[in-house]
Amino acid sequence: xxxxxxxxxxxxxxxxxxxxxxxRWDDHRYYHHSLINQSLHFVSAxxxxxxxxxxxxxxxxxxxxxxxxxxxxxxxxxxxxxxxxYDHFNQATHEHKEDIKVGYNLFRKVVLMTLxxxxxxxxxxxxxxxxxxxxxxxxxxxxxxxxxxxLAVGVGGLLFRTVHLFFIxxxxxxxxxxxxxxxxxxxxxxxxxxxxxxxxxxxxxDNHGVA
Numbered sequence: 001x002x003x004x005x006x007x008x009x010x011x012x013x014x015x016x017x018x019x020x021x022x023x024r025w026d027d028h029r030y031y032h033h034s035l036i037n038q039s040l041h042f043v044s045a046x047x048x049x050x051x052x053x054x055x056x057x058x059x060x061x062x063x064x065x066x067x068x069x070x071x072x073x074x075x076x077x078x079x080x081x082x083x084x085x086y087d088h089f090n091q092a093t094h095e096h097k098e099d100i101k102v103g104y105n106l107f108r109k110v111v112l113m114t115l116x117x118x119x120x121x122x123x124x125x126x127x128x129x130x131x132x133x134x135x136x137x138x139x140x141x142x143x144x145x146x147x148x149x150x151l152a153v154g155v156g157g158l159l160f161r162t163v164h165l166f167f168i169x170x171x172x173x174x175x176x177x178x179x180x181x182x183x184x185x186x187x188x189x190x191x192x193x194x195x196x197x198x199x200x201x202x203x204x205x206d207n208h209g210v211a
Contacts, residue, residue, distance in 0.1 A: 036077060111142055
């Protein structure tokens with residue numbers, strides 16, 4: 001029985017790594033053709049890594065940095081610079097890629113970013129965040145409360161899609177996707193650090209699907 005359990009655990013680890021590699025590769029080859037987009041992802045990765053460090057000492061500031069710089073630069077690359085036409089490299093339409101996207105496709109990102117942008121309006125109705133924070137004494141206190149709100153939006157968005165994948169796919173897919181999202185800054189840093197240099201040389205599209 002112990003041998004069977006060890007074998008099953010090994011198969012789970014292999015399956016997890018294989019799915020993680022597949023999700024990362026699909027995300028890269030389908031959604032990161034533009035070197036401007038890749039460069040913005042590099043900026044986003046460095047900012048997220050800084051926010052990860054700050055998260056242990058100042059979560060509000062980490063959240064402001066993550067959403068205000070990392071997420072906005074990251075999503076600007078997708079919305080404004082990534083080609084939306086037929087993908088000849090992968091022989092797939094933009095609509096097909098949106099349909100099979102495991103995580104947040106562009107429509108879901110619009111919903112998430114809208115919730116993020118509107119979330120500070122909560123402070124108009126409850127300046128103390130329903131008693132969770134002291135009465136703000138100035139703009140710095142207000143910014144910190146916005147940071148906490150944005151942290152809640154980020155964690156909520158991650159948990160919501162993870163659990164959603166449990167039901168529409170399977171538990172492994174959800175856990176793999178959550179792992180991918182959390183580790184994306186490390187992976188993006190390694191993948192796209194050359195993109196700004198290529199961009200300065202006059203390249204615009206990564207025709208080979210690799211940075």
